[in-house]
Amino acid sequence: MALLKKKTSIPAIIGIVLVALAIAGYSYAHWSEYIRVRGEVETGKLDAAIVTWFCNDAGIDPGYTKDVAKCYCWIDKQDPHYAYVTIENAYPSYEVRFTCDIENTGTIPWFMLTPKVNGVTLVDSQWVDFDLDGDGKPDVNIMYIDGEGKQIHPGQFVEWSLRIHVKQSATPGSTYTFTLSVEVVQWNMVE
Numbered sequence: 001m002a003l004l005k006k007k008t009s010i011p012a013i014i015g016i017v018l019v020a021l022a023i024a025g026y027s028y029a030h031w032s033e034y035i036r037v038r039g040e041v042e043t044g045k046l047d048a049a050i051v052t053w054f055c056n057d058a059g060i061d062p063g064y065t066k067d068v069a070k071c072y073c074w075i076d077k078q079d080p081h082y083a084y085v086t087i088e089n090a091y092p093s094y095e096v097r098f099t100c101d102i103e104n105t106g107t108i109p110w111f112m113l114t115p116k117v118n119g120v121t122l123v124d125s126q127w128v129d130f131d132l133d134g135d136g137k138p139d140v141n142i143m144y145i146d147g148e149g150k151q152i153h154p155g156q157f158v159e160w161s162l163r164i165h166v167k168q169s170a171t172p173g174s175t176y177t178f179t180l181s182v183e184v185v186q187w188n189m190v191e
Ligand SMILES: [Ca+2]
Pocket: 057, 058, 059, 060, 061, 062, 066, 067, 068, 069, 070, 071
């Protein structure tokens, strides 16, 4: 009985597939005609690339006399939408500043919005605490400086900075990770 059921269900499935193909073929023919008429309409490209990304700790720790902490940062060569940073051997009160340039590599002017860290929007020129390991105590605070709301035309770039400061409540021997994201928005879509 079960075998008979299986057999009868096969033709039904094939029938549905055929109908779907017929509809797709009709739509495709229609779409091709539309494209020929409107062939001159070209949309612009909204794009951006990180072109500069460096930190101010290239040896002696900023504000100190020893080289204890290390800061490495680099841009993804394959996809310059991504940049990375690693801070090693950091300690409470260690602070490092990053400078970033984002170039408009598209054809439409855009505005850079305030960056977000782990989804939380930073505040221009103010420290924002982050509890990166979820133990209830902030481990770092991060300050974003400048760059917000600037209209950047194709070929131009916006420069902004980021300060990262390690707090007293950070745990020794820990690795903290976070994601910072920057959104650029088409120039006429900013309120
Ligand atoms: Ca150092």
